[in-house]
Amino acid sequence: xxxxxxxxxxxxxxxxxxxxxxxxxxxxxxxxxxxxxxxxxxxxxxxxxxxxxxxxxxxxxxxxxxxxxxxxxxxxxxxxxxxxxxxxxxxxxxxxxxxxxxxxxxxxxxxxxxxxxxxxxxxxxxxxxxxxxxxxxxxxxxxxxxxxxxxxxxxxxxxxxxxxxxxxxxxxxxxxxxxxxxxxxxxxxxxxxxxxxxxxxxxxxxxxxxxxxxxxxxxxxxxxxxxxxxxxxxxxxxxxxxxxxxxxxxxxxxxxxxxxxxxxxxxxxxxxxxxxxxxxxxxxxxxxxxxxxxxxxxxxxxxxxxxxxxxxxxxxxxxxxxxxxxxxxxxxxxxxxxx
Numbered sequence: 001x002x003x004x005x006x007x008x009x010x011x012x013x014x015x016x017x018x019x020x021x022x023x024x025x026x027x028x029x030x031x032x033x034x035x036x037x038x039x040x041x042x043x044x045x046x047x048x049x050x051x052x053x054x055x056x057x058x059x060x061x062x063x064x065x066x067x068x069x070x071x072x073x074x075x076x077x078x079x080x081x082x083x084x085x086x087x088x089x090x091x092x093x094x095x096x097x098x099x100x101x102x103x104x105x106x107x108x109x110x111x112x113x114x115x116x117x118x119x120x121x122x123x124x125x126x127x128x129x130x131x132x133x134x135x136x137x138x139x140x141x142x143x144x145x146x147x148x149x150x151x152x153x154x155x156x157x158x159x160x161x162x163x164x165x166x167x168x169x170x171x172x173x174x175x176x177x178x179x180x181x182x183x184x185x186x187x188x189x190x191x192x193x194x195x196x197x198x199x200x201x202x203x204x205x206x207x208x209x210x211x212x213x214x215x216x217x218x219x220x221x222x223x224x225x226x227x228x229x230x231x232x233x234x235x236x237x238x239x240x241x242x243x244x245x246x247x248x249x250x251x252x253x254x255x256x257x258x259x260x261x262x263x264x265x266x267x268x269x270x271x272x273x274x275x276x277x278x279x280x281x282x283x284x285x286x287x288x289x290x291x292x293x294x295x296x297x298x299x300x301x302x303x304x305x306x307x308x309x310x311x312x313x314x315x316x317x318x319x320x321x322x323x324x325x326x327x328x329x330x331x332x333x334x335x336x337x338x339x
Contacts, residue, residue, distance in 0.1 A: 256316075
């Protein structure tokens with residue numbers, strides 16, 4: 001039985017071209033800044049997004065947390081959209097590492113109201129002072145939704161007026177680029193720091209990058225070392241990252257098309273799906289007893305994630321075959337009949 005893995009786009013495996021590049025990568029000691037392949041990856045990312053420099057790290061949690069450590073003084077607060085990854089899925093790291101707190105603002109479909117962001121800014125001695133405004137694009141828990149550039153610009157203006165920096169958690173940054181039909185430079189514009197993941201839809205096995213101004217690099221380098229992120233001959237991984245950046249974005253439109261086909265098929269099965277939220281490569285379904293439903297699917301060869309007691313997430317990615325979505329829908333229908 002063919003297993004159809006729809007748990008996440010992190011399950012993608014390196015392509016044969018990536019494996020060849022990894023095997024042949026020119027390497028050095030990156031903790032000394034001497035790995036030429038890592039240096040090429042960082043320079044490529046900085047050029048693609050319009051930044052002065054980038055720093056390669058093992059994970060998106062690390063790039064986000066290093067950014068928070070760069071921006072926040074102890075006891076300060078970051079404003080973020082409800083459901084933000086830095087709040088939900090980076091287990092207390094903000095408090096432990098940066099000594100900060102978080103204030104969430106309502107964000108329907110992952111999109112905060114700029115005026116709600118303005119109202120959330122605090123300067124009173126009786127409250128944690130605001131030190132940073134963060135956005136997430138695409139927004140995972142909202143359904144893989146995109147933040148329109150006009151809203152992004154309006155929030156950046158609010159931050160600028162308040163003298164605050166902005167950070168973008170761009171774990172699926174290029175999915176947003178494709179969905180918004182824009183360019184990486186345009187989407188990254190105006191942020192002080194941007195985190196992007198190479199190991200999701202772009203298909204690299206490991207790694208994320210933090211984009212930033214040159215003056216942040218030395219401190220970011222120290223924080224990476226503090227967190228155990230120095231990887232020595234990391235060019236073996238960076239070689240795959242280069243191909244992820246240059247070739248990976250070209251696969252994302254297909255991922256989005258598969259997600260739309262899956263969502264429409266689930267609706268035909270009378271499942272509760274919000275099509276407005278299906279904007280990139282994720283489909284969330286409301287269903288009672290979600291963990292039990294996911295277990296039934298597993299028995300039928302379809303892997304998905306229960307995101308709580310009544311919510312299931314499916315994620316499409318480039319390792320799926322064209323016939324996998326119709327086949328998954330047949331198996332989902334079987335799981336519903338068993339229930």
